[in-house]
Amino acid sequence: MRSPCSSGSASLLMQFAIRTDPGERTIVAPVLLSGNEAIARGAWEAGVRFGSGYPGTPSTEILIALAKLPGVRCEWAPNEKVALEVAIGAGMAGHRSLVTMKHVGLNVAADPLMTLAYTGVSAGVVILVADDPGMHSSQNEQDSRNWGPFGKIPILEPSDSAEALAMVRDAFGLSERLDMPVLVRSTTRLSHGKTLVEVGERVESDTPGYRKSAAKWVMVPGNARGRRVDLEKRLAAARAESESFAYTVEEMRDASLGIVCSGVVYQYVREALPDASTLRIGMSFPLPEDRIREFAGKVGRLVAIEELDPYLRSSLAAMGLAVQVVPVPHIGELSPGRIADAFGIAAPDTRDPMDDLPARPPMLCPGCPHRGVFAALRTMGAVVQGDIGCYALAALPPLSAMDSCVDMGASIGMAHGMSVVNASTGVSGVPVVAVIGDSTFAHSGLTGLLNAVYNNTDTTVVILDNRTTAMTGHQDNPFTGRTLMGVPAPEIDIEAVVRALGVTSVQTVNPNLLKPTAKALGEAVAFPGVSVVIARAPCALLDKEPHDPFAVDEDECTACGECIRLGCPAISRDDTAKAVIDTALCVGCRQCVQVCRYGAIVRAGRACDIGSGL
Amino acid sequence: MSVTSVMLVGVGGQGTILASDVLAKVAATSGLDVKLAEVHGMSQRGGSVDTVVRFGEQVFSPTIDPGVADHLVSFELIEAARWLHWLRPGGRLVVNNNVIASLPMLTGSCVMPTGLEAALAYEGAVFLDAEELACEAGSPRSANIVLMGALSVGLPFPEQVWRDVITKRVPPKTVEGNLAAFELGMRACAHGVCEI
Numbered sequence: 104m105r106s107p108c109s110s111g112s113a114s115l116l117m118q119f120a121i122r123t124d125p126g127e128r129t130i131v132a133p134v135l136l137s138g139n140e141a142i143a144r145g146a147w148e149a150g151v152r153f154g155s156g157y158p159g160t161p162s163t164e165i166l167i168a169l170a171k172l173p174g175v176r177c178e179w180a181p182n183e184k185v186a187l188e189v190a191i192g193a194g195m196a197g198h199r200s201l202v203t204m205k206h207v208g209l210n211v212a213a214d215p216l217m218t219l220a221y222t223g224v225s226a227g228v229v230i231l232v233a234d235d236p237g238m239h240s241s242q243n244e245q246d247s248r249n250w251g252p253f254g255k256i257p258i259l260e261p262s263d264s265a266e267a268l269a270m271v272r273d274a275f276g277l278s279e280r281l282d283m284p285v286l287v288r289s290t291t292r293l294s295h296g297k298t299l300v301e302v303g304e305r306v307e308s309d310t311p312g313y314r315k316s317a318a319k320w321v322m323v324p325g326n327a328r329g330r331r332v333d334l335e336k337r338l339a340a341a342r343a344e345s346e347s348f349a350y351t352v353e354e355m356r357d358a359s360l361g362i363v364c365s366g367v368v369y370q371y372v373r374e375a376l377p378d379a380s381t382l383r384i385g386m387s388f389p390l391p392e393d394r395i396r397e398f399a400g401k402v403g404r405l406v407a408i409e410e411l412d413p414y415l416r417s418s419l420a421a422m423g424l425a426v427q428v429v430p431v432p433h434i435g436e437l438s439p440g441r442i443a444d445a446f447g448i449a450a451p452d453t454r455d456p457m458d459d460l461p462a463r464p465p466m467l468c469p470g471c472p473h474r475g476v477f478a479a480l481r482t483m484g485a486v487v488q489g490d491i492g493c494y495a496l497a498a499l500p501p502l503s504a505m506d507s508c509v510d511m512g513a514s515i516g517m518a519h520g521m522s523v524v525n526a527s528t529g530v531s532g533v534p535v536v537a538v539i540g541d542s543t544f545a546h547s548g549l550t551g552l553l554n555a556v557y558n559n560t561d562t563t564v565v566i567l568d569n570r571t572t573a574m575t576g577h578q579d580n581p582f583t584g585r586t587l588m589g590v591p592a593p594e595i596d597i598e599a600v601v602r603a604l605g606v607t608s609v610q611t612v613n614p615n616l617l618k619p620t621a622k623a624l625g626e627a628v629a630f631p632g633v634s635v636v637i638a639r640a641p642c643a644l645l646d647k648e649p650h651d652p653f654a655v656d657e658d659e660c661t662a663c664g665e666c667i668r669l670g671c672p673a674i675s676r677d678d679t680a681k682a683v684i685d686t687a688l689c690v691g692c693r694q695c696v697q698v699c700r701y702g703a704i705v706r707a708g709r710a711c712d713i714g715s716g717l
Numbered sequence: 718m719s720v721t722s723v724m725l726v727g728v729g730g731q732g733t734i735l736a737s738d739v740l741a742k743v744a745a746t747s748g749l750d751v752k753l754a755e756v757h758g759m760s761q762r763g764g765s766v767d768t769v770v771r772f773g774e775q776v777f778s779p780t781i782d783p784g785v786a787d788h789l790v791s792f793e794l795i796e797a798a799r800w801l802h803w804l805r806p807g808g809r810l811v812v813n814n815n816v817i818a819s820l821p822m823l824t825g826s827c828v829m830p831t832g833l834e835a836a837l838a839y840e841g842a843v844f845l846d847a848e849e850l851a852c853e854a855g856s857p858r859s860a861n862i863v864l865m866g867a868l869s870v871g872l873p874f875p876e877q878v879w880r881d882v883i884t885k886r887v888p889p890k891t892v893e894g895n896l897a898a899f900e901l902g903m904r905a906c907a908h909g910v911c912e913i
């Protein structure tokens with residue numbers, strides 16, 4: 104999987120077509136931008152000077168795009184909580200600031216978020232949160248609109264790239280007028296969809312620098328009570344803004360059916376029910392109740408259509424409106440067809456899906472250094488508390504070497520918890536191992552490790568240091584020695600960090616060397632107390648050096664299947680069950696060479712065929 | 718006010734994202750409204766991937782439902798079968814006859830289904846060997862552009878527009894190879910039937 108054309112920043116370079124007409128006036132022709140590019144552009148046009156965030160599909164490309172535009176400093180934070188706090192500080196000091204994250208990231212940032220509405224802002228602070236209905240790349244599909252009433256924060260929902268640009272651009276002024284942070288909710292189909300956009304020029308923002316105000320910024324109870332009361336006034340102002348919000352659009356067609364919707368769902372509705380009247384809500388908190396009532400008064404049947412939670416429907420019902428329930432699914436993504444189906448509109452003639460096709464789950468790449476660690480852990484029979492990153496793919500057969508994956512950083516806490524119980528119930532002989540990536544360790548592994556040391560259990564933590572944040576498309580992190588702006592940064596030494604947290608048993612291994620890795624893991628689990636193994640080898644996709652591939656000597660191969668059990672995409676079985684290596688896919692990592700007891704895997708010259716292009 | 722929906726499917730890492738970007742830009746350059754939906758993230762690690770490009774006078778939804786695609790271009794044989802029911806009856810099917818084994822196939826828990834080519838041929842598939850043609854074009858990684866050449870035969874856009882967009886979109890060093898790849902893909906399908 105070393106295609107230069109795969110996901111990530113390469114395909115997301117901003118291309119803005121600017122031409123000049125005979126009268127020398129600059130005309131900006133519409134360009135095709137992803138929602139993420141448009142969001143970045145909107146922030147830039149608003150004069151944003153600072154961006155912070157943590158990668159997470161489908162939000163990642165926003166900061167990457169923003170960092171390429173002039174006059175903005177962008178940073179990857181170690182996690183979303185830090186990202187938001189940094190942006191609050193930057194806003195306090197007078198720079199309009201954008202914070203980006205995926206939906207689950209906002210859980211991590213919830214602590215500052217929930218008080219930010221109280222303090223309010225100085226320069227505008229906009230939080231971009233990208234939901235993932237259908238869980239294309241996520242562990243859950245929570246609906247971020249709920250943060251509106253919960254955190255008392257205005258929420259905007261663009262329905263295509265053009266609106267994303269415009270709404271994000273205007274969100275900063277809104278944030279400043281209201282003295283509130285503004286949340287912009289994207290979804291996968293907005294962020295990773297592309298639609299035509301007319302771009303504008305940057306307008307430098309002119310916001311005052313820091314002004315000391317304890318009553319506003321120091322949220323001790325005495326001050327917070329005051330700000331809580333003040334927040335009601337700001338919410339009332341937000342509600343007024345919502346009533347006149349330019350991106351809430353009523354479109355009257357056939358008045359017998361009126362649909363209230365927001366975000367990309369509007370596009371599905373227009374396609375599924377072209378004759379229905381629509382009220383597209385641009386600000387989903389606070390809702391424009393007057394405009395909703397007005398619309399409800401004009402239509403026959405009133406229906407809310409939305410992805411995930413029945414947020415609009417419940418709100419309309421709470422307003423006392425006779426909103427009808429139509430069986431639109433509240434699990435997964437919507438589509439025109441799913442909406443049409445809920446309204447009893449017959450689907451077009453289609454073929455039946457073909458049965459019995461082999462599944463194609465994602466898998467660890469050829470040469471992935473994570474593979475060596477999981478091969479060893481499987482042999483040890485360890486209970487592996489997993490974490491979030493490419494290595495979660497090791498949970499699939501044939502490695503099947505991961506027992507859990509819940510949230511970023513969970514591995515260490517869960518391993519410690521299990522070790523506590525094993526120690527008290529006398530379960531022994533089953534090592535408990537936490538496995539966590541370098542980026543995830545920086546994100547939220549440190550506190551878990553500190554806890555395990557403090558509360559002292561026999562827990563082994565493996566840090567998979569592949570020198571990058573791979574799963575989300577190779578972003579830098581505090582351990583890689585480079586920032587998002589592409590400048591060198593102190594390359595923080597994981598081993599020193601781990602020792603400073605009180606771990607005394609620390610080993611560093613190259614996971615591509617299977618025996619030393621297995622040996623280190625064996626020693627680590629035998630160690631009484633917390634032990635750490637740092638498995639360090641760069642992600643195979645970052646290694647651009649060509650290494651000669653390997654091939655199977657079929658005379659020596661006994662078809663034992665050991666190499667197959669590594670789950671490498673380059674190794675399969677032939678008709679006689681013997682192994683064959685696809686030399687076009689093999690990156691020469693040598694892991695299979697080390698598991699073959701018969702010396703049947705040998706160097707091959709680089710093949711002239713080019714295989715699948717993976 | 719008809720909208721054309723093209724679906725590109727394949728295996729994560731095969732370059733469907735770049736190909737769909739080229740197609741979308743071709744449609745946009747031709748003055749049409751365009752929407753594109755692609756998936757990044759987990760599935761890009763060798764999973765089954767799909768990208769949808771829709772164009773016309775006015776396009777609403779970026780995604781489609783089964784039975785709606787007017788063109789299905791599959792970068793891999795099994796994926797063609799997996800996504801076939803997304804093609805509308807009578808739609809155009811272009812298939813790269815390359816097989817990439819999935820993890821369950823590699824480990825032997827699933828086998829390569831037999832008769833896929835025949836089943837797809839029955840549905841009117843046009844087959845080509847995009848990798849071989851890419852090699853012939855001197856640009857082994859341009860199989861995705863070969864497939865765009867094959868697709869272009871069934872779409873109303875002038876060849877020059879495709880060439881201009883490809884020239885702007887691919888890395889400068891690979892322009893020549895990609896243009897050659899496009900042409901080979903186009904020629905292979907010039908008569909609607911691809912010669913392998």
Ligand SMILES: Cc1ncc(C[n+]2csc(CCOP(=O)(O)OP(=O)(O)O)c2C)c(N)n1
Nearest residue numbers: 159208491492493540541542543572573574
């Ligand atoms: C709270 C939260 N933020 C972001 C993500 C998105 N995410 C999933 S995996 C991952 C990166 C993991 O990187 P690392 O731990 O270094 O593992 P690698 O993928 O490199 O193996 C990120 C950012 C998430 N799932 N949860």
